[in-house]
Amino acid sequence: MNLLRLTIVLLFLLMTSFVSAQETDAEPPQMEVTRQAYFAAIDDARAEVLAALDKKMQAARRAGDLKSLERITVEKNRFIKKGTFPASINETTLNHKISLALLKLKNEFKDAIKEAVKQGNRETAARLRKELKSFEDAPWQHSSWGFADYKVLSGAEDWQPFANKVRAYTNRGYVWIEIPPACPLKQFTPVVGGKNTPLQIHVTSPGWVFIAFSQGNQDQAQAYLARHAWQPTPYTFAYNADGGTSMRIFRKQLTAGEYEIPRINFSGPFLVKP
Numbered sequence: 001m002n003l004l005r006l007t008i009v010l011l012f013l014l015m016t017s018f019v020s021a022q023e024t025d026a027e028p029p030q031m032e033v034t035r036q037a038y039f040a041a042i043d044d045a046r047a048e049v050l051a052a053l054d055k056k057m058q059a060a061r062r063a064g065d066l067k068s069l070e071r072i073t074v075e076k077n078r079f080i081k082k083g084t085f086p087a088s089i090n091e092t093t094l095n096h097k098i099s100l101a102l103l104k105l106k107n108e109f110k111d112a113i114k115e116a117v118k119q120g121n122r123e124t125a126a127r128l129r130k131e132l133k134s135f136e137d138a139p140w141q142h143s144s145w146g147f148a149d150y151k152v153l154s155g156a157e158d159w160q161p162f163a164n165k166v167r168a169y170t171n172r173g174y175v176w177i178e179i180p181p182a183c184p185l186k187q188f189t190p191v192v193g194g195k196n197t198p199l200q201i202h203v204t205s206p207g208w209v210f211i212a213f214s215q216g217n218q219d220q221a222q223a224y225l226a227r228h229a230w231q232p233t234p235y236t237f238a239y240n241a242d243g244g245t246s247m248r249i250f251r252k253q254l255t256a257g258e259y260e261i262p263r264i265n266f267s268g269p270f271l272v273k274p
Contacts, residue, residue, distance in 0.1 A: 041101035148207035155199035156189035169193035199261040213268035
């Protein structure tokens with residue numbers, strides 16, 4: 001009997017050590033929020049550069065300036081493929097934005113690396129250090145993904161046009177209002193309003209995935225965003241309940257694989273895409 005008890009105790013201690021090691025190996029939840037915030041900041045800056053180049057190319061076309069058009073086209077291609085900053089763009093303002101985003105990223109990573117070392121987890125510390133160096137060496141390359149390709153496995157209906165006056169929820173007569181013309185997202189997946197069923201998706205090609213929901217309860221919304229690392233976009237709209245319930249679109253870069261997106265409130269989230 002004593003031998004049996006000793007065996008059970010030893011097994012318990014081994015399992016406890018294994019679980020503790022797994023917990024120690026886990027990086028702080030804030031790290032994914034930090035990554036996604038950086039991805040979003042870089043992608044916004046990258047979009048500004050591309051928009052400025054497109055504007056210069058249009059001006060060159062209108063002027064019939066073939067030499068300038070060819071030069072700017074080469075700059076644009078190099079920027080897209082290699083992250084080489086275009087000589088024709090004033091980079092002072094953008095560099096400031098990138099520097100701020102990179103500084104925040106570095107501080108979070110350094111804190112996480114230090115904590116991993118303190119806990120005796122050298123592998124995690126080394127992995128985070130290597131990842132941080134990749135950000136520092138080529139910041140623009142971390143925004144090279146476009147929109148993700150993915151399939152909706154469950155939790156939502158088939159894609160519908162995302163436009164004003166379109167029915168918003170499958171179990172209510174509400175319709176979308178105040179969708180801005182500049183919003184690049186043109187389709188959405190209707191969901192049952194108020195149902196807690198999560199969205200299940202399978203990403204086949206990495207990139208940005210977009211969701212939308214109401215931030216009526218700010219504390220609840222902030223907790224959800226902090227936990228799941230979704231980043232706000234500038235795009236807002238509403239549905240016509242109670243004179244107009246405000247909604248916002250959020251984004252996150254996802255790699256290939258299956259994901260579950262939990263519900264937050266009556267409004268969603270639901271998926272939106274170009």
